[in-house]
Amino acid sequence: MQAMMEKRAIELLENGTVNRVLGWSAGEFPYDMTPAVFESVEELQNNFVYNDFCGANLSKYLIKESRKEGKILVFLKPCDTYSFNQLIAEHRVIRENVYVIGIECFGKVDVEKLKAMGLSGITGIIAKNGIYTVETIYGNKEVKMADAMAERCLSCKSKKHVVYDELIGEDGEVVDDCNRFDMVEKLEAMTPDERFAFWRGELSRCIRCNACRNVCPACTCEHCVFDNPNSGIAQKAAVNSFEENMFHIIRAFHVAGRCTDCGECSRVCPQNIPLHLLNRKFIKDMNEFYGEYQAGEDPNAKPPLGTFRTGDREA
Amino acid sequence: MKKLTNLNAFFAAIAAKQALYLPVDNSVGKAEYKKWQDGTVYSSALNTARSAKDFFFPQTENLMEFKMEGKKIDVIDTREECEDFVIFGVRACDAASFDILDRVYLVDPVDSYYKNRREHGTVVTLACNRPAETCFCGAFGIDAGNPLGDVTAWKVEDGYVLRANTEKGEALLACVADLLTDTDDAAVKKEQEKLRAIMAKLPLANLTTDGVGEGLTKELFDRPEWAALSESCIGCGTCTFVCPTCQCYDIRDFDTGHGIQRFRCWDSCMYSDFTKMAHGNPRVSQLERFRQRFMHKLVYFPDNNDGIFGCVGCGRCLASCPISMNIVKVMKTLAKGGNQ
Ligand code: SF4
Ligand code: SF4
Ligand code: SF4
Ligand code: SF4
Ligand code: SF4
Numbered sequence: 001m002q003a004m005m006e007k008r009a010i011e012l013l014e015n016g017t018v019n020r021v022l023g024w025s026a027g028e029f030p031y032d033m034t035p036a037v038f039e040s041v042e043e044l045q046n047n048f049v050y051n052d053f054c055g056a057n058l059s060k061y062l063i064k065e066s067r068k069e070g071k072i073l074v075f076l077k078p079c080d081t082y083s084f085n086q087l088i089a090e091h092r093v094i095r096e097n098v099y100v101i102g103i104e105c106f107g108k109v110d111v112e113k114l115k116a117m118g119l120s121g122i123t124g125i126i127a128k129n130g131i132y133t134v135e136t137i138y139g140n141k142e143v144k145m146a147d148a149m150a151e152r153c154l155s156c157k158s159k160k161h162v163v164y165d166e167l168i169g170e171d172g173e174v175v176d177d178c179n180r181f182d183m184v185e186k187l188e189a190m191t192p193d194e195r196f197a198f199w200r201g202e203l204s205r206c207i208r209c210n211a212c213r214n215v216c217p218a219c220t221c222e223h224c225v226f227d228n229p230n231s232g233i234a235q236k237a238a239v240n241s242f243e244e245n246m247f248h249i250i251r252a253f254h255v256a257g258r259c260t261d262c263g264e265c266s267r268v269c270p271q272n273i274p275l276h277l278l279n280r281k282f283i284k285d286m287n288e289f290y291g292e293y294q295a296g297e298d299p300n301a302k303p304p305l306g307t308f309r310t311g312d313r314e315a
Numbered sequence: 316m317k318k319l320t321n322l323n324a325f326f327a328a329i330a331a332k333q334a335l336y337l338p339v340d341n342s343v344g345k346a347e348y349k350k351w352q353d354g355t356v357y358s359s360a361l362n363t364a365r366s367a368k369d370f371f372f373p374q375t376e377n378l379m380e381f382k383m384e385g386k387k388i389d390v391i392d393t394r395e396e397c398e399d400f401v402i403f404g405v406r407a408c409d410a411a412s413f414d415i416l417d418r419v420y421l422v423d424p425v426d427s428y429y430k431n432r433r434e435h436g437t438v439v440t441l442a443c444n445r446p447a448e449t450c451f452c453g454a455f456g457i458d459a460g461n462p463l464g465d466v467t468a469w470k471v472e473d474g475y476v477l478r479a480n481t482e483k484g485e486a487l488l489a490c491v492a493d494l495l496t497d498t499d500d501a502a503v504k505k506e507q508e509k510l511r512a513i514m515a516k517l518p519l520a521n522l523t524t525d526g527v528g529e530g531l532t533k534e535l536f537d538r539p540e541w542a543a544l545s546e547s548c549i550g551c552g553t554c555t556f557v558c559p560t561c562q563c564y565d566i567r568d569f570d571t572g573h574g575i576q577r578f579r580c581w582d583s584c585m586y587s588d589f590t591k592m593a594h595g596n597p598r599v600s601q602l603e604r605f606r607q608r609f610m611h612k613l614v615y616f617p618d619n620n621d622g623i624f625g626c627v628g629c630g631r632c633l634a635s636c637p638i639s640m641n642i643v644k645v646m647k648t649l650a651k652g653g654n655q
Contacts (some may be wrong), residue, residue: 032639217344268637
């Protein structure tokens with residue numbers, strides 16, 4: 001995959017279709033790739049990488065990048081294309097300035113899962129036939145790819161690219177039986193007290209680092225209410241548990257109907273708070289109340305929360 | 316040096332006298348400091364997800380309160396003498412971070428809130444035996460096999476070896492004296508030997524501070540590499556909040572409806588409103604904010620503190636940055652090339 005992507009990026013850079021490439025550059029370890037913009041063939045040849053650890057959704061960077069001079073090439077996984085489309089729908093990204101290559105996705109690895117298996121001192125990770133050989137200074141271990149896969153990928157909603165200029169690899173289908181609402185159903189089955197206890201337990205770990213907000217492709221306000229001293233609810237740290245809840249509830253409400261369920265929020269949370277469950281609850285409710293809707297699927301679709309129909313459910 | 320074979324009895328004996336905090340696995344399998352009570356299981360994790368600085372410099376802390384009645388404003392001093400407490404299992408990196416925080420909070424003007432906690436806390440450190448790939452304490456001269464603190468503990472084959480380093484440490488060991496026996500340092504030496512061999516194999520074992528440090532503001536400030544390094548930083552502040560040495564805070568007022576609670580909370584130089592003044596933020600771009608974080612740790616802090624770096628190599632920011640950008644990548648990039 002990496003070789004094909006690099007080859008195509010070089011071609012598009014050389015023939016002038018684009019003047020920059022948004023991809024990933026290599027890290028210190030086998031798993032810590034950083035999103036990077038490449039401006040020359042030499043840079044691509046030296047630093048461009050792509051592997052199972054390139055989980056970051058690059059769509060949000062295009063808000064800024066698509067406003068720069070020239071066209072930029074971006075590589076998007078199926079789930080990233082939903083975010084990209086949603087940003088187009090919200091007029092946040094200038095489509096003409098982006099050349100999208102959709103890349104076939106087999107799921108991404110969550111390195112925390114490897115670490116949770118007790119793997120430490122990781123020096124190499126070799127993928128072969130569905131198995132990762134994780135090399136560490138304490139010895140090697142074989143791990144099944146499925147056991148290392150990120151939570152969001154285990155319940156991937158779609159292998160289909162909803163927007164692209166060209167594809168590398170095959171396009172897939174929407175996954176109907178992705179089971180992504182299983183945990184939401186479990187939470188729904190709880191008593192209100194149990195559910196409250198569940199969320200208090202999870203949210204009490206929050207350190208208000210804002211990683212979830214800043215990474216979220218649906219959180220694109222120029223000035224977030226939580227940063228705005230005039231909003232009356234600006235906060236850098238929650239003063240009490242009420243404020244702790246409020247940050248998350250307001251954020252979940254604000255992205256409701258626009259959240260594509262890309263899973264970035266849960267991926268980046270340093271405290272492993274399952275934020276995606278809040279958003280999935282909203283998605284599930286909207287599907288049930290207003291009919292099936294997937295944010296980002298079609299940039300021209302009428303969003304359920306932005307549309308009024310006389311038959312709409314009142315509460 | 317003292318030998319301890321019954322760790323749980325040691326915990327119970329301390330907890331009978333004062334609050335004891337130690338790393339415990341939480342529901343998502345990460346370690347966090349929890350108060351010991353009967354049945355608490357000590358975590359085997361290398362380190363806690365949040366650093367130990369929380370004990371002395373908590374994320375939010377009340378400074379004072381104002382009560383308003385008509386035109387009368389009462390200013391209430393909310394400071395209280397903190398109770399004695401013990402933290403067990405602090406690693407060498409975090410223990411070194413306390414020295415860095417002391418250099419900020421215990422110099423004139425002394426921060427009485429911080430000092431209060433520092434004076435009442437006894438730190439028991441634990442030498443590492445299974446460092447992770449993200450560890451690079453060695454780059455800053457920190458010995459993971461000989462951590463500081465009031466008491467140092469080593470896990471050895473058949474128990475623990477303890478050494479008191481301060482008066483507070485002596486006092487702590489004295490109150491559990493019946494659980495301890497005298498021992499020499501042979502077992503400790505053996506563990507340190509093993510650790511040294513492991514440390515040498517770590518991927519960041521050869522990281523040095525060459526190219527950064529005291530007096531290099533002019534050389535490093537305008538380096539063109541800052542642009543690429545900061546390019547994909549999302550300005551979230553995760554790196555600052557997980558960092559044991561990050562020390563910046565903001566002071567804010569919370570309207571309780573019948574008064575004002577003035578509190579301080581952690582702040583991050585990565586934020587757009589950090590040190591915002593009437594004219595706006597002095598650092599208008601993410602490049603400048605990003606550069607501030609690393610220049611502070613690698614140049615400005617050493618400049619003002621006898622060359623001591625403001626990073627202890629704990630590796631938390633390496634493990635938690637959403638885009639995997641971090642101080643190691645910055646150090647390596649700055650060390651490369653350059654036009655000095
Ligand atoms: S990323 Fe996690 S810890 Fe950070 S603000 Fe969001 S929920 Fe809280
Ligand atoms: S709320 Fe989370 S899942 Fe939804 S779009 Fe934002 S980052 Fe993605
Ligand atoms: S360096 Fe990483 S953790 Fe720090 S603010 Fe930037 S993106 Fe967030
Ligand atoms: S900068 Fe990173 S490695 Fe250094 S002390 Fe802070 S969190 Fe640890
Ligand atoms: S950075 Fe050093 S002291 Fe800290 S946990 Fe790793 S090996 Fe131990």
